[in-house]
Amino acid sequence: MNILDKIIARKKEEVASAKAKKTIAELESSFSFERQTYALKDFLTDPSKTGIIAEFKRKSPSKGIINDKLSVQEVTTGYAAAGASALSVLTDRDFFMGHDDDLIAARKVNEIPILRKDFMIDEYQIIEAKALGADIVLLIAACLTPAEIRGFAKLAKSLGLSTLLEVHNKEELNRSLNPYLDVIGINNRNLKDFTVSIETSLSLAEIIPKEFLKISESAISNIETIKTLKKAGFNGFLIGENFMKTDNPGKAMTEFVKGI
Numbered sequence: 001m002n003i004l005d006k007i008i009a010r011k012k013e014e015v016a017s018a019k020a021k022k023t024i025a026e027l028e029s030s031f032s033f034e035r036q037t038y039a040l041k042d043f044l045t046d047p048s049k050t051g052i053i054a055e056f057k058r059k060s061p062s063k064g065i066i067n068d069k070l071s072v073q074e075v076t077t078g079y080a081a082a083g084a085s086a087l088s089v090l091t092d093r094d095f096f097m098g099h100d101d102d103l104i105a106a107r108k109v110n111e112i113p114i115l116r117k118d119f120m121i122d123e124y125q126i127i128e129a130k131a132l133g134a135d136i137v138l139l140i141a142a143c144l145t146p147a148e149i150r151g152f153a154k155l156a157k158s159l160g161l162s163t164l165l166e167v168h169n170k171e172e173l174n175r176s177l178n179p180y181l182d183v184i185g186i187n188n189r190n191l192k193d194f195t196v197s198i199e200t201s202l203s204l205a206e207i208i209p210k211e212f213l214k215i216s217e218s219a220i221s222n223i224e225t226i227k228t229l230k231k232a233g234f235n236g237f238l239i240g241e242n243f244m245k246t247d248n249p250g251k252a253m254t255e256f257v258k259g260i
């Protein structure tokens with residue numbers, strides 16, 4: 001079993017237990033269900049922002065503990081002040097040390113789009129994302145069928161959520177596209193063996209249809225890479241570890257973006 005298989009097996013148990021604790025009707029009656037969401041596309045194309053989707057990430061399967069000392073409020077407001085176009089908040093507990101409460105806390109203190117960074121395998125989690133205060137959901141092509149991707153993205157749109165589709169190769173891209181998606185993310189990290197290469201983004205850039213914005217995800221740690229990705233047509237950049245490994249991720253991002 002590779003790590004993605006392990007994460008998905010555990011996620012199935014978590015979703016079953018969440019469904020037993022809270023009904024969809026209860027999720028729909030939460031305060032956040034009424035709020036107007038922020039559209040990822042609007043913020044990625046806003047020239048006053050950096051295009052960076054900055055991630056709050058305590059731990060990962062590939063790196064272990066990155067930083068478990070900082071508060072989500074402090075880090076995410078620091079990112080927003082540094083010009084983040086959006087925030088990514090991990091809600092997976094077992095593999096990333098994230099929590100639903102992190103997303104709720106980030107929502108209270110930020111006015112830019114927030115991605116619920118988790119492994120979505122069930123419509124319940126999309127509705128839950130809205131209830132937690134998210135604006136964006138992530139759909140990972142490697143663990144979903146084309147019908148699931150279409151159905152989940154359609155549901156997300158009906159709730160006012162943006163969908164970020166994540167692919168790692170041409171085959172995943174070709175089988176997963178549908179009109180309900182907003183942004184395509186190319187993950188430079190192979191989630192099955194953890195190898196990373198920016199070439200993954202560069203090689204797929206040209207075959208993403210023009211109607212979708214595109215972002216490059218993972219293993220971005222210097223400004224030259226951002227410049228190269230921008231030249232290749234990328235509108236956004238998902239960055240976690242490079243900022244989170246410091247004592248002050250917001251400050252690290254402020255310094256980083258001076259070079260853009």
Ligand SMILES: O=C(O)c1ccccc1NCC(=O)[C@H](O)[C@H](O)COP(=O)(O)O
Pocket residue numbers: 003004055057060061062063187189191217218219220238239240241242
């Ligand atoms: O980061 C991991 O080790 C990982 C392992 C298995 C599945 C997903 C994983 N990461 C999710 C991500 O996509 C990254 O957190 C995100 O792109 C930021 O990456 P980075 O800037 O390299 O922290």
